Amino acid sequence: MAEANSKPGESLDKALPSGVEYDEAIMAQQDRIQQEIAETSQLIGDHEDLLLLSKEYSEEDNVYQGKIKDLRSKYKCFRRTRGDGNCFYRAFGFSYLERLLDDRKDLERFKEVAAKSKDMLVSLGFPAFTVEDFHDTFMEVVEKVEQQIPVEDLLATFRDQGLSDYLVVYLRLLTSGYLQQNEDFFVNFIESYASVKEFCGHEVEPMARESDHIHIIALTSSLDVGVRVEYMDRAGSEEVNHHDFPEGTEPKVFLLYRPGHYDILYK
Amino acid sequence: MSEAQAALLLRKQLGDLSKSPVEGFSAGLIDDCDVFKWEVLIIGPADTFFEGGFFKAHLYFPKEYPQKPPKMKFISDIWHPNVEKNGEVCISILHEPGEDKYGYEDASERWLPIHTVESIIMSVISMLADPNDESPANVDAAKDWREDYNGEFKKKVRRCVRKSQESV
Numbered sequence: 503m504a505e506a507n508s509k510p511g512e513s514l515d516k517a518l519p520s521g522v523e524y525d526e527a528i529m530a531q532q533d534r535i536q537q538e539i540a541e542t543s544q545l546i547g548d549h550e551d552l553l554l555l556s557k558e559y560s561e562e563d564n565v566y567q568g569k570i571k572d573l574r575s576k577y578k579c580f581r582r583t584r585g586d587g588n589c590f591y592r593a594f595g596f597s598y599l600e601r602l603l604d605d606r607k608d609l610e611r612f613k614e615v616a617a618k619s620k621d622m623l624v625s626l627g628f629p630a631f632t633v634e635d636f637h638d639t640f641m642e643v644v645e646k647v648e649q650q651i652p653v654e655d656l657l658a659t660f661r662d663q664g665l666s667d668y669l670v671v672y673l674r675l676l677t678s679g680y681l682q683q684n685e686d687f688f689v690n691f692i693e694s695y696a697s698v699k700e701f702c703g704h705e706v707e708p709m710a711r712e713s714d715h716i717h718i719i720a721l722t723s724s725l726d727v728g729v730r731v732e733y734m735d736r737a738g739s740e741e742v743n744h745h746d747f748p749e750g751t752e753p754k755v756f757l758l759y760r761p762g763h764y765d766i767l768y769k
Numbered sequence: 770m771s772e773a774q775a776a777l778l779l780r781k782q783l784g785d786l787s788k789s790p791v792e793g794f795s796a797g798l799i800d801d802c803d804v805f806k807w808e809v810l811i812i813g814p815a816d817t818f819f820e821g822g823f824f825k826a827h828l829y830f831p832k833e834y835p836q837k838p839p840k841m842k843f844i845s846d847i848w849h850p851n852v853e854k855n856g857e858v859c860i861s862i863l864h865e866p867g868e869d870k871y872g873y874e875d876a877s878e879r880w881l882p883i884h885t886v887e888s889i890i891m892s893v894i895s896m897l898a899d900p901n902d903e904s905p906a907n908v909d910a911a912k913d914w915r916e917d918y919n920g921e922f923k924k925k926v927r928r929c930v931r932k933s934q935e936s937v
Contacts, residue, residue, distance in 0.1 A: 631785065632835070632883040635778055664774040667836050671882045707881045708866040709836050 539585055546596050546660045547582035549768070555580075568740025573732060573758070573767075576742075580758060581766040587710030590718065590757075590764045591673040596660045597755045597766045598727055599647050603656065608754070613644055615725055623679050633675065639665065640672040667709065674709075677717050678702035680724035691716050712762065718747045728753040732767060734760050775834040779804045782886050794890045805830045808844075809890060813930060814898045818923050822930035826858070826893075828886065838863045838880035841893065845933045848925040850900040850911035859906035862892050 552574045559566040581596075583589040602609040620637040624630045643659055660666045681688050685698040695701040705711050706720075722729050728751035732742045746753055756767040783804070786796050793814070799806040807828040813819030824847055830839040841863060843856035851859050866879040905911030913922035 629883055629885060629888060631782070631885055631887075632778075635781070636882075639774075664772070668774065671836075675883070703878060703881065704866060707883070708879060709882065711866065 536586065543582060543584045544661055545584045545586075545592060545663065545666050546657060546766075549579045549581060551579055552577060565736060565740060566734070569734050569742045572741045573734070576732075577756065577767045577769055579768050581768075583763075583765055585763050587712050588667070588670045590713035591670045591677075591721075592660065592666065593757055593764045593766045594721065594727075594729065594755055595669050595673055596656070597757070598725075599643065600653060600656060601754055602647050603650055603653065609644075609648060612725065612727070613648065616641065616644055619676055619679070619724075622683070623675055626679055626682055628675065628679075636668055636672040636675065639668040643669060670709065673721060674707055676724050677721040678706040680720040681706065681716070684720075688716065688720070713764075715747075722747040722751075726751075727755065729755045729757060731757045731759050731764075734758060772832045775830065775832060776804050778835060779807075779830060783807075786886065791887055791890075793894055796886055796890070799827060805832075805834075807839075807886065809886075811890065811894060811897075813933075814894055817898045818926040819897050819930060822933040824929075824933055825936075826856075828889070835882040835884070838865065838884070839889070841889065845936065846929045848907070848910050848913070848922070848929050849897065850902060850905040850907055850914050851896050852910075853906040857906070858893060858896075859904070860892055860896050860901070862889065 556570045583593045623633045681698050681702055688698050692701045729747045730744050730753035732744045734742055758765045758767050794809050794811045796807055796809045799808045809826050811824045813822035825844040826841055828839045828841050831837045841858040843852055862878050862880055900914055
């Protein structure tokens with residue numbers, strides 16, 4: 503830490519923290535920010551009116567206000583997710599399982615895909631011991647969905663940090679598994695890493711690493727679950743643009759993207 | 770819940786390791802009531818100066834395990850570039866991505882929730898055999914290793930090996 507009472511005239515180096523202290527100060531600050539986020543927002547929020555979004559932007563901000571209006575004509579409400587770097591996985595996981603509460607046919611299909619996924623991960627060289635642990639927890643939640651627990655119970659599951667993070671880890675593993683299985687294709691989109699495996703070890707499997715298109719394509723393809731992302735950014739007109747992943751599929755999950763963050767939308 | 774989950778996973782690993790031990794180390798708890806604190810005994814890898822040694826180390830797991838990595842500290846004296854003089858082990862997989870103050874290369878493997886006690890100790894054993902010279906935690910040991918491998922480095926390591934044998 504820099505000394506608060508350093509006298510004027512002292513060299514600048516002295517007043518500034520050294521390299522290591524500086525890094526530590528940044529890490530401590532990041533921890534504080536994470537803690538603050540955790541205190542002020544739930545992992546998955548309650549239903550909220552989309553009108554509340556318009557308060558977050560200036561009234562004169564025609565692009566955003568226009569987009570919110572457009573969004574309100576297409577969706578009923580939304581749920582916020584915590585901005586902790588895991589929001590895409592958590593939003594996707596919750597929203598899809600919530601939908602499966604009312605769709606037994608798709609649930610049957612999904613259960614089969616999810617059950618098989620463990621062997622796929624182990625065959626790729628992930629350690630069986632830990633994969634099994636995450637897989638079992640994931641399947642327990644899928645079974646709860648099969649028993650048609652109330653939405654509140656599913657919400658409680660996703661709001662329980664430990665359990666919720668376990669589900670995120672498993673979705674991250676599935677994403678990594680799909681990328682590695684289709685390495686020949688995905689290697690073309692990876693910059694600054696020597697291999698798909700290395701990319702996964704740094705950008706997919708670790709917690710709190712944010713998701714990009716490539717992650718979304720991989721996870722939605724791996725589970726064969728269509729996701730529509732509505733983009734609310736500075737680009738273009740006063741209408742929100744959307745993109746469906748994987749391309750051309752019927753969306754079952756609807757997400758709102760604002761730069762760096764995903765929330766859940768409801769029709 | 771998170772703490773219970775971590776405790777459960779650690780108990781499972783403990784059971785697994787005592788049922789089917791892995792060559793090269795043994796593991797147990799420091800205190801049977803606390804599953805978050807482990808004691809491991811690492812056998813110095815063959816064909817290295819550490820051969821013949823039995824090095825005791827402690828692992829301290831956070832409540833957020835496996836989202837966050839444990840800390841590891843050698844209790845036995847050990848002279849190695851990647852082990853601090855107070856015994857703390859500095860390898861990249863025990864650090865989360867983004868913790869860059871250790872100066873690891875970007876490509877080095879970081880902590881992932883799928884790591885186990887076994888995979889951690891295996892990395893430590895391979896570190897003993899093959900130090901990472903780029904980000905030494907013990908600068909003096911790194912210097913010995915680089916400049917006087919068969920002299921000073923060997924002498925200090927063998928001294929630790931003898932000491933570790935006496936205390937077993």
